[in-house]
Amino acid sequence: MRVLITGGAGFIGSHLAEAYLANGDEVYIIDDLSTGSLDNIAHLKEKGGYSKRFFVHIDTIMNREVMLELVGTCDVVHHLAAAVGVEYILNNPMESITTNIQGTEIVLELCNKFKKRVLIASTSEVYGKHTHAPLVETDNIIYGPSSKFRWSYAASKLMDEFMSLAYFRTTGLQVTVARLFNTVGPRQTGTYGMVIPRLVGQALRNEPLTIYGDGSQTRTFTDVKDVVWAFQRMVENEGAFGEVFNVGGIEEVSILELAKRIVALTGSSSELKLIPYDEAFGKDFEDMQRRVPGVDKIRKLIGFDPKNDLDAILTRVVSYMRKRPDGA
Structure with missing residues (x-):
């Protein structure tokens, strides 16, 4: 099978490419490296058995001619290319909107x-300002005003x-949406506001762990291995076509508690520092x-059952970041 992954040099895309290559498939990726990195896929290009089945295009998904050839060549498309991270989006609002909407429009047009x-x-993020849990795919959407570019x-x-x-x-396009x-996992960077790699990096450098707001906000985290497993099965399942699915973990934790667990796991001497939102962003x-997913729908479809809890995720991220020369 020939697989196209847009954003394939990104954190999730690189793991998805690796999984398909391990299955014996041909993998084509396109990435403009705005938030992705060639470091994420260097080992795939260098690996003898993979290099002959791995094709890298450094370009934007807005290049319709390149996308025309890639989509026409491949059997399946995973569209991951997007502006990501709160800090990147706030700093690049026009580019983020254009990439997310027009880029997806090109992908859908050509796949059709x-x-x-x-x-x-x-x-x-599409759920907006809900405070109940779990969030399910049929919930209403609640956003703030358009003056808040967040x-x-x-x-x-959406x-x-x-x-x-x-x-x-x-x-009748065979399209599936995954929320x-x-x-989280190895190769993710804290540069664009991703909380776990940012806090782990600070802990490894014994810097203060910066927590935005009062730290009471809660999240669940999903290991990238579980996401990749789900993506490969969803795109092949006829019951997924025309449907929206949550893909997430179920272990809810406050950001303050998360920071404490990271300090304990790394043996860091870091202090915890609360920073008001307006000062940070x-x-x-x-x-x-609060952001906690209901996963009954995807569990019924493909038997989705996250195998990696938060402690396992944190252990993998810490191990990966300890090996990096910059600890970040």
Whole structure:
């Protein structure tokens, strides 16, 4: 099978590429390296058996001619290319909106043209300001005002979902939408605001762990291995076409408790430092107080059952980051 992964040099994309290559498939990736990195895929290019089945294109998904050739060549498409991370989105609002909406429009148009199966990676951010748990796929959406650019990412990804479902309903495109809840693992960087690698890096350097707000906000975290396992099965399952699924862990933890666990796990001498949101992000930011997924729908479809709890995830991330020369 030939697989196209947009954003394939990114954190999740590189793990997905690795899994397909291990299965014996041909993998094609496209990435503009705005948040991805060639370091994430260097081992795949160097590995003898993989290098002959691994094709890397450094370009943007906005290049329709390149995408036309790639989508036409491949059997299955995983669309992961997107602006990611709170800090990146707040600093690059126009680019983030354009990439997320127009880029997805190109992917869907071409997948429909060639009748290719496609999985669209969305985000738990689309739920907005809910405080109940668990969040389920049929919940209403609650956003803040448009003056708060923090919500531009959520709104753009929601438009991706609308476009995907519209293609399914009007053309029968075999498209699946996956809403991700804080995917974590090796190769993820804290540069764009991802909380676990950022806190682990600070702990390893014995710097203060910076916690935004009062730290009472809660999240669940999902090991990238579990996400990759789910993606490979969802894109092949006819019951997933035209549907939206949560993909996430179920262990809820406050950010304050998360920081304490990281300090304990690393043996760090770091202190915990609370930073007000407006000081960290400026006036355009609002937080989601709680984000816990309901996973009954995906469990019934493919038997999704996350194998890696938070302690296992943290242990893997710490081990990976200890080996990096910059500890970050």
